[in-house]
Amino acid sequence: MERRKFIGALSLTGVFGLFNPKEVLSATKIKSNTGTAPKNDREYWYKLLYKIASPVVSNLANGTLIKNMPVVTAPKFDSRTPAVSYLEAVGRTYAGIAPWLSLPDDTTTEGILRNKLKLQAIQGLDSCFAVNSPDKLNFTKDYQPIVDSAYLAQTFLRAPKALWEPLKPETKREIIASFKSLRNRKPFKNNWLLFGSITEAFLLSIGEQHDESRLNEGVDTLNAWYKGDGWYGDGVNMAFDYYNSFVIHPMMVDTLAVMLDKKLIKKERYDLAVKRMQRYVVGQERMISPEGTYPPIGRSITYRTGAFQALSQIALMHKLPTTIQPAQVRSALTKVKQNIYEIPGTFDEKGWLQLGFCGHDPEIADYYTSTGSLYMATLSFLPLGLPATDEFWAAPSAEWTSKKAWAAKPFAKDYHVDF
Secondary structure, three states: OHHHHHHHHHHHHHHHOOOOHHHHHHOOOOOOOOOOOOOOHHHHHHHHHHHHHHHHHHHHHHOOHHHHOOOOEOOOOOOOOOOHHHHHHHHHHHHHHHHHHOOOOOOOHHHHHHHHHHHHHHHHHHHHOOOOOOOOOOOOOOOHHHHHHHHHHHHHHHOHHHHHOOOOHHHHHHHHHHHHHHHHOOOOOOOHHHHHHHHHHHHHHOOOOOOHHHHHHHHHHHHHOEEEOOEEOOOOOOOOOOHHHHHHHHHHHHHHHHHHHOOOOOHHHHHHHHHHHHHHHHHHHHOOOOOOOOOOOOOOHHHHHHHHHHHHHHHHOOOOOOOOOHHHHHHHHHHHHHHHHOOOOOEOOOOOEOOOOOOOOHHHOOOOOEHHHHHHHHHHHHHHHOOOOOHHHOOOOHHHHOHHHHHHOOOOOOOOOOO
């Protein structure tokens, strides 16, 4: 009951700022999950990302992911095999850590931790794709592997030098074969079409034979479903949830970037997709209240801060609209992470994410959700791919942290322009 009261307050604060979350949080006696107090936001971010990702990455490196990862499913889990959860955990975690692991090696505390995770990540992929691996991932059963192969493909597009090139030749061959094996299953007619597109885009990017129809179907169909003001339909109709951020904008832009590089589309088409993504993140940034809360709307709220992948990726790309300061985004997302990940029950006693939105609450999980699904949360950490000297990590934005200034700030003049 206390969790539900908190979620209700969180939803209202995200939209109207009616409640003071400090009062709500104090009642839960929160203790930090990140150890000693970090010196700055960046330290908080990378230590928190390491905490979230490490159980997946380290166990994969040791060949113990299937042995040690608890596969907890939603109370009304559907007929898919729970074994799909392992590929979910790997694909989603790797897609979130990829930009951070792409930074050059250095001897700072952060650099040492980052290099450790990168070496484990490479070792884990080499291990799980090896013959007779105890962590052999499922690409052949059910439709779910279409989804999480796409996140693994997006990983390699985001970090080709850090996470693709160092792999053993035999690992690369197995990954390519696994991706091509998905072609015997068609994605569903919704955001799933982009999973097929981005997987084929990765194959195209490394000079492999690609399925032209599968590559084009996602970007063409979703483009036809565009509703205006930065929102794509998820199917013919628009869905009021975070799938424009979980999937649509990031995978649309990343797929078109490959197609542009290979001269399959004109630059105007890629630029339009980026412009629409910029429009979307203007609204998304405003959904974060001055206290660092946001409304849990629609499907998949158990993915927690993965809801802000679009905003995070635009920041990583240095493409934030001029009305939004980089430090403003960082300050907002830092407060969101503190409100979400410092709630007791978010992690189990061994550090694995648990089903829920604020803490542990399996009842709010959708029928397709299991432990591995939750690692979409890493996708809000993409700006860690920016160096510590980047303006994103500069001093906090006084404009954002001041509730009065935040409420008074006008919308961009062209906010309702339809692209």
